[in-house]
Amino acid sequence: MANSPYVVVGTVNVWSIATLTIEPGVVVEFDNPFRTLSVGGTLIAVGTANARIVFTSIQATASPETQVVMEPQRVHLGNGSGFV
Numbered sequence: 001m002a003n004s005p006y007v008v009v010g011t012v013n014v015w016s017i018a019t020l021t022i023e024p025g026v027v028v029e030f031d032n033p034f035r036t037l038s039v040g041g042t043l044i045a046v047g048t049a050n051a052r053i054v055f056t057s058i059q060a061t062a063s064p065e066t067q068v069v070m071e072p073q074r075v076h077l078g079n080g081s082g083f084v
Contacts, residue, residue, distance in 0.1 A: 014039045025051035029058040
C-alpha cells in the first residue's frame with residue numbers, strides 16, 4: 001500500500017507460473033478503458049471492510065455507471081470505477 005495508487009499504463013499479464021498479490025487498501029488505476037489485467041496464474045486480492053481493494057479509472061470525471069467486470073481470467077474496466 002506504500003506506493004498506492006498503482007497506475008496501469010499497459011496490459012498486465014500474470015503468467016501461469018506467477019502470483020500477483022494486491023494488499024488490502026490498494027488502489028489500482030487504469031489510464032484508459034482499453035487496459036486489461038489478464039490472470040493465467042494466481043491473483044490474490046483480499047480486501048477488508050475498512051481497506052477495500054479498488055480498481056478504477058485514473059480519469060477524474062469517470063462515469064459512476066461504468067463498472068469493473070470480473071471474469072475467471074480477466075478484469076475489464078470501462079471508463080469508470082468499481083470495487084472488488
